[in-house]
Amino acid sequence: MKSLIKKLIPKNLVNQYHKLWAILANLVYGFPSKELIVIGVTGTNGKTTTSNLIYQILSANNEKVGLMTTANFKIADKEWINTTHMTMQGRTKLQKMLREMVKAGCKYAVVETSSEGIMQNRNWGINYDVAVFTNLTPEHIEAHGSFENYQKAKGELFASLSKFSKKKINGQEIEKAIIVNLDDPSWEYFHDFSADKKYGYGITFNRQLVQTKLVLAGDVKPAANGTEFMVSGIEFKTKLIGRFNVYNSLAAVTVGLHFGLSLVQCRDAMAEVIGIPGRMEVIDEGQKFFVLVDYAHDPVSFGTLFKTLKMFPIKRIIHVFGSAGGVRDHAKRPVLGKISAQNADITILTDEDSYDEPTEKILNEIAVGAKEGGKTEKVDLIKEPDRRLAIKKACLMAQTGDLVLITGKGTEQSIKSNGKVMPWDDRKVAREVLKEILNPT
Numbered sequence: 001m002k003s004l005i006k007k008l009i010p011k012n013l014v015n016q017y018h019k020l021w022a023i024l025a026n027l028v029y030g031f032p033s034k035e036l037i038v039i040g041v042t043g044t045n046g047k048t049t050t051s052n053l054i055y056q057i058l059s060a061n062n063e064k065v066g067l068m069t070t071a072n073f074k075i076a077d078k079e080w081i082n083t084t085h086m087t088m089q090g091r092t093k094l095q096k097m098l099r100e101m102v103k104a105g106c107k108y109a110v111v112e113t114s115s116e117g118i119m120q121n122r123n124w125g126i127n128y129d130v131a132v133f134t135n136l137t138p139e140h141i142e143a144h145g146s147f148e149n150y151q152k153a154k155g156e157l158f159a160s161l162s163k164f165s166k167k168k169i170n171g172q173e174i175e176k177a178i179i180v181n182l183d184d185p186s187w188e189y190f191h192d193f194s195a196d197k198k199y200g201y202g203i204t205f206n207r208q209l210v211q212t213k214l215v216l217a218g219d220v221k222p223a224a225n226g227t228e229f230m231v232s233g234i235e236f237k238t239k240l241i242g243r244f245n246v247y248n249s250l251a252a253v254t255v256g257l258h259f260g261l262s263l264v265q266c267r268d269a270m271a272e273v274i275g276i277p278g279r280m281e282v283i284d285e286g287q288k289f290f291v292l293v294d295y296a297h298d299p300v301s302f303g304t305l306f307k308t309l310k311m312f313p314i315k316r317i318i319h320v321f322g323s324a325g326g327v328r329d330h331a332k333r334p335v336l337g338k339i340s341a342q343n344a345d346i347t348i349l350t351d352e353d354s355y356d357e358p359t360e361k362i363l364n365e366i367a368v369g370a371k372e373g374g375k376t377e378k379v380d381l382i383k384e385p386d387r388r389l390a391i392k393k394a395c396l397m398a399q400t401g402d403l404v405l406i407t408g409k410g411t412e413q414s415i416k417s418n419g420k421v422m423p424w425d426d427r428k429v430a431r432e433v434l435k436e437i438l439n440p441t
Contacts (some may be wrong), residue, residue: 341373
């Protein structure tokens with residue numbers, strides 16, 4: 001019904017409806033972003049980890065911070081899982097949470113800001129002070145119509161910086177700042193928006209190519225138990241794994257530097273981070289094989305994840321995943337299948353929020369790519385629409401030293417299929433399945 005209404009009502013009318021709700025929400029909650037230093041984080045991948053790292057750096061240095069991400073919410077010392085299935089909250093909830101942050105005495109609000117949220121005017125009325133860009137890859141193209149439209153939607157966050165006047169928080173004027181990943185091809189687009197200060201971070205970027213404040217990492221040493229890298233002579237050691245987490249770390253460090261913290265303060269805060277919920281999260285119930293839950297759901301994050309896993313002493317990888325239905329990017333399905341087939345020993349295709357689209361149709365489209373990647377159906381390519389059964393099959397197949405890799409949902413707290421919404425958590429289900437296998441009745 002919801003999708004039918006969207007088709008019948010003109011898009012501009014739908015946008016006006018969203019904007020009206022956003023205006024009303026701001027009025028009801030008294031434009032709370034005016035009383036907070038708001039940091040918006042956008043990009044295709046890395047937003048949740050970057051946002052959590054920013055929270056850690058700022059809060060570890062005696063500041064109260066609020067946080068809204070795909071995975072979790074935090075208001076000062078209170079934390080809970082995001083159960084809404086939304087990266088950026090709806091207009092009313094978003095403003096309500098910002099007001100709760102103000103009441104809790106928060107100075108900062110870190111808001112993971114999605115292109116879809118911007119497209120639906122959920123960001124209307126939010127006075128951002130810092131805009132952070134992580135990276136941009138062809139994801140959600142069907143929802144936006146083109147890569148250019150996708151980029152433009154994210155650009156609205158950066159454009160909004162100059163549309164609001166600078167705030168005074170505790171008597172201090174807050175400068176507007178742009179922070180971009182210089183190793184991403186789209187960096188110039190976001191860097192060119194107006195701001196009081198502009199920063200760039202990266203690993204491979206040629207420092208001669210831009211006149212901006214740079215935070216560059218060198219001597220990057222990724223390992224199976226964490227990552228080391230250098231920034232301006234200061235050694236950073238993080239428990240987060242993979243080169244991609246160096247980028248996430250650099251973005252967060254740059255935010256800390258903008259607000260007057262030293263590299264040493266940022267380093268010490270980062271060292272305390274053990275992991276991010278649903279991001280390469282290990283599930284251990286005493287089994288003799290590894291189980292890992294990750295949010296990876298697009299070709300770039302798949303490729304990055306498999307590259308990172310090569311550092312681990314793994315015998316076989318048994319990969320459980322699917323692809324979202326509805327208006328989500330259909331073109332990526334065979335690509336995901338091929339990447340999995342080329343990197344995993346066994347590929348198990350299953351439901352992942354098929355919405356009103358037939359699950360079998362989605363799995364068949366992924367399977368096309370998996371077969372191109374060398375997999376054979378019913379041998380090392382298995383279709384199991386029931387996600388719980390798929391996870392159980394993977395765990396039953398696993399032998400000592402193998403890895404069961406479950407991707408696509410991370411911490412999401414529901415699964416949407418056949419027009420129904422059911423409670424779900426990959427991590428919880430994996431634990432339940434492991435207990436069933438290890439302790440049969």
